[in-house]
Amino acid sequence: MDVGYLVNRVEKNYQTIDPEKIALRFESNEAWTYGDLNHQANQYAHALRQMGVKKGDRVGILLYNCLEYFALYFAIAKLGAIAVRINFRLTSEEFTYILNDSGPEILCLHSNIAERIASIRDAVQVKEYLCLEKDGHSIPEWSKSWRKLEEGNGTGPVHTDIDKADPVMLMYTSGTTGSPKGALWSHENTLWFANMQILKWGLHAETIGMSTGPLYHVGAMEDLVIPTLLVGGTIIVTQSGGFEIERIVNVIEKEQVTDCFLFPFMIYDLLNHPTASKYKFSNLRQIYSGGDPVIPWAIEQLYAKYPHVGFVQVYGLTEGTPIAASLDSKDAQTKGHTVGKPMPFTEIKIVDDEENVLGFDHVGEICIKGPSVSMGYWRKEAETARTFIDGWCHTGDLGYIDQHGYLAISGRKKDMIRSGGENIYPVEVEDVLIRHPAIRDVAIIGIPDPKFIESVCAVIVLTPGMTITKQEIEEFISEKLARYKKPKEIVFVDELPRTPSGKIQKYRLREQFSLTV
Numbered sequence: 001m002d003v004g005y006l007v008n009r010v011e012k013n014y015q016t017i018d019p020e021k022i023a024l025r026f027e028s029n030e031a032w033t034y035g036d037l038n039h040q041a042n043q044y045a046h047a048l049r050q051m052g053v054k055k056g057d058r059v060g061i062l063l064y065n066c067l068e069y070f071a072l073y074f075a076i077a078k079l080g081a082i083a084v085r086i087n088f089r090l091t092s093e094e095f096t097y098i099l100n101d102s103g104p105e106i107l108c109l110h111s112n113i114a115e116r117i118a119s120i121r122d123a124v125q126v127k128e129y130l131c132l133e134k135d136g137h138s139i140p141e142w143s144k145s146w147r148k149l150e151e152g153n154g155t156g157p158v159h160t161d162i163d164k165a166d167p168v169m170l171m172y173t174s175g176t177t178g179s180p181k182g183a184l185w186s187h188e189n190t191l192w193f194a195n196m197q198i199l200k201w202g203l204h205a206e207t208i209g210m211s212t213g214p215l216y217h218v219g220a221m222e223d224l225v226i227p228t229l230l231v232g233g234t235i236i237v238t239q240s241g242g243f244e245i246e247r248i249v250n251v252i253e254k255e256q257v258t259d260c261f262l263f264p265f266m267i268y269d270l271l272n273h274p275t276a277s278k279y280k281f282s283n284l285r286q287i288y289s290g291g292d293p294v295i296p297w298a299i300e301q302l303y304a305k306y307p308h309v310g311f312v313q314v315y316g317l318t319e320g321t322p323i324a325a326s327l328d329s330k331d332a333q334t335k336g337h338t339v340g341k342p343m344p345f346t347e348i349k350i351v352d353d354e355e356n357v358l359g360f361d362h363v364g365e366i367c368i369k370g371p372s373v374s375m376g377y378w379r380k381e382a383e384t385a386r387t388f389i390d391g392w393c394h395t396g397d398l399g400y401i402d403q404h405g406y407l408a409i410s411g412r413k414k415d416m417i418r419s420g421g422e423n424i425y426p427v428e429v430e431d432v433l434i435r436h437p438a439i440r441d442v443a444i445i446g447i448p449d450p451k452f453i454e455s456v457c458a459v460i461v462l463t464p465g466m467t468i469t470k471q472e473i474e475e476f477i478s479e480k481l482a483r484y485k486k487p488k489e490i491v492f493v494d495e496l497p498r499t500p501s502g503k504i505q506k507y508r509l510r511e512q513f514s515l516t517v
Contacts, residue, residue, distance in 0.1 A: 002162040002187040003077040006229050007038040011157055021205075022234045024067050027247075028254050032067050034232075037074070039155050044075035047153040051128060053105055055080035055160060058170065060104035060126070061216070062086045062095075062113055064240035068132060068146070069215050072108055077168050077187070078158040084170045084182075085216040088240070089482045092116045094180075098172050099124040101379065102182060106130060111137035118142070164188040170378055171218065173318050173423060182378030183319040185222075192371035193321065194227040196344045200326065201286065201312075203259070207233035208283070210260040212248060213421065214240055218322040223314075224261050224288060245269035249279050256283040263421040264294045265451050271301045281306055286329065290314035291421045292453040293409070299336050315339035315409065319374040320393030321346060325407045338406040346370035349392070350401055358400070363410045366399045367392040415506055417446035419454050422484050426506075429487065432480045433458060438468040443496050443504050447489065447514045458487035459509050461495055489513070 010019040019035030032040070053059060059076045061083055063069050076083040084102045086095070088110075095116060099107065100123075108130045109117060117129070118140060129143035139145050168187045172180040197203065209228040213220030215237075225235050236255050238248065245266060252260060262270070267289060270276055287302070287309055294313060302311050310329030313336070316322040325348060327340030342348045349357050350364040358364045369392045376384035387394050398410040417424040426444035433442045441461035446454035462468065470490045477486055491513060497505040 001164060001191060002080075002166070003168050003190050004041075004074060004158070004162070005191075006226070007034065007041050007074050008078075008157070010034050010038045013157075017232045021232060023229060024070060024235050024237060025255065026065075026067055026237050027239060027251050030067060032070075037067075037071060040068070040071035040150075041074035041078060042155045042158055043153055044071050044149045045078045045158040046155070047149045048075060048081070048106065049079060049158075050153060051106060051148075053079055053081050055162070055166075057081045058084050058102050058104040060084045060086055060099065060102070060107035060109075062088055062107060062109040062117075063132065063215075064088055064110055064134065065211075065215050065220075065237055066132070067237065072149075073221075075158075078160060080160045080162045080166055082167050082170050082184075084172075085221075086172070087216050087482070088113055088214070089484060091479055091482055092120045093480055094482065096120045096123050098180060098182075099126055101180075102170055102172075108132070109143075110134040111139050114140045114143065162187065164191070167375060171216070171318055181319075181380055181383055184375040184378050186375050189372050189374065190222065190226060191230075192345065193222055193323075194230045196346070196370075196372065197224065197227040197323065198231055199344050201259070203227050203231050203233060205232040206258070207231065208236065208256055208258045209233060210236040210238065210252060210255070210257045212238050212243075212261055212266060213263065217421075218318050219261065219263075219290065219421065222322055223290075224259060228259070245273055246275070249273075249276075249281075252281060252284060253279060258283055258285045259288070260284065260286075261288045261290075264289055264292045264298070264453060265420055267294060267298055267302065268451065271298055271305070277305065281309055284309050286310040286312055288312045288314060290316070290323070292418050293339070294336070296336050299332050303333065313339055315407065316368075317393075317395055317397075319377070319387065320368040320395050321370055321372040324348060324368045324370070327406075331406075335406055338402065338408045340407065341405050342407075343370075346372070348401070348407055350399065351394075355389075360403050361400050363398055363400045365413060366395045366397045366407070366409075368395060369393070415445075417444070417454050417456060419446070419449065419456065419484060420452035424456060424485050429456060429458070429477075429481060429485055432477055433460070433473070436468065436473070436476050438463050438466040439473075440464070441496055443506060443509055444487070445506050445509050445513065447510065449488070455488040456485065457489040457491065457513055459496065459513065460490065460492050462492060 009017040023034040023037045025031040106128045107126045131139040131143040132146040169185040170182045211220045311332045313327040314323040316324040347369040373393045396413045429444045440463040443459045447457045449455040497508045
């Protein structure tokens with residue numbers, strides 16, 4: 001069985017799902033049935049095959065949330081090719097690295113992203129481009145129109161010999177060495193992960209799930225969405241950008257959503273909204289949240305305002321199972337300081353630096369094992385060998401398991417910053433800033449943010465005899481980093497605190513500037 005099975009089921013040789021059932025709705029607007037979704041996926045697959053895409057080839061997806069995203073993803077899966085799902089918030093420089101590392105035959109993009117790609121076309125190896133018009137931006141002359149996928153390519157079944165262990169998706173995560181790493185997922189990883197969620201949360205054909213994140217994230221596709229489609233439910237897709245909690249809750253009400261994924265800052269916006277109390281969420285069964293812990297106050301308020309709605313906190317990572325542990329709604333108020341227990345078919349252990357398994361309440365590195373642990377990192381054998389050991393993914397996160405089997409997170413071994421649901425590794429930002437001649441030394445830390453949990457703070461030591469303003473720094477990095485990675489605060493110091501071996505003591509900087517910035 002492969003990922004294409006999710007939409008193949010409407011075809012005559014399966015016919016295990018009603019082709020007229022609504023599969024996808026874009027907010028409260030356009031909707032596709034399961035028949036529509038399979039029809040479009042087959043059409044795209046035949047077109048891509050005619051363009052030369054074959055099993056094992058990569059196809060880049062650089063799209064904002066839209067229904068076409070799903071059709072393209074399933075088309076790639078049906079061909080046995082690999083979908084490279086790219087963060088649309090990145091800069092041209094960041095796109096260059098990912099495109100050259102993954103080597104896609106074709107890049108599919110929205111027309112309003114084309115300008116960022118035009119400037120790097122000579123620096124990447126992409127053979128062809130397909131552009132979907134958006135926001136009045138015309139299709140550039142160097143790209144083919146999306147109609148290439150939609151016209152005259154056949155819509156019959158797509159036959160490819162696919163093994164469950166074949167790769168289906170490549171997603172880039174921020175790297176600790178300055179370069180992003182591509183986590184490779186197989187068909188088997190994807191289907192196992194979907195079934196784990198179905199089993200855990202009782203998803204079924206009447207489930208109406210809602211995704212609120214960008215579809216390049218596992219948190220918006222593999223979390224909740226794929227499993228809901230697997231059981232024949234309906235998914236509500238929200239638009240990218242311009243997040244407004246009132247718009248989101250109106251969609252939840254109008255579409256009678258039963259299960260919804262909300263990031264912590266969205267929950268805070270909901271609870272702080274002046275008209276929050278007017279929403280009853282009578283059909284809403286469960287809210288899922290992850291990326292960062294939700295503060296106890298918010299959990300209390302959620303249950304006070306919506307006592308009939310379950311709240312589930314989840315923990316995981318793209319390469320080590322996106323939801324490796326979850327805290328059941330019944331435990332949310334008593335065990336809210338933890339992320340719960342392992343998901344079905346998932347093992348979690350805590351180890352020290354010598355790989356010794358630690359006992360209850362001892363802090364060490366969190367390691368995860370299960371059928372949804374990634375195949376490894378694309379073209380990074382050394383990184384793969386360090387992270388994936390004997391089937392266990394070493395997460396780099398610190399935590400402990402208490403006497404009752406609940407996992408608690410203690411910190412981040414790799415100093416990763418989590419801001420608004422995004423992973424930010426300091427070395428990426430440091431690598432850009434240190435290139436400026438006026439900057440002699442720099443440390444990037446995360447500081448508390450009332451909305452996004454953490455924001456980026458740059459602590460800078462100037463080169464003797466040189467000066468630079470905050471505005472000049474902002475101009476220097478404007479085209480080099482995605483907006484969410486840019487420092488929200490910039491402070492100047494005479495020197496950075498270091499250990500005798502020369503390592504920057506970032507915990508001291510966090511202690512100092514979390515209070516003073």
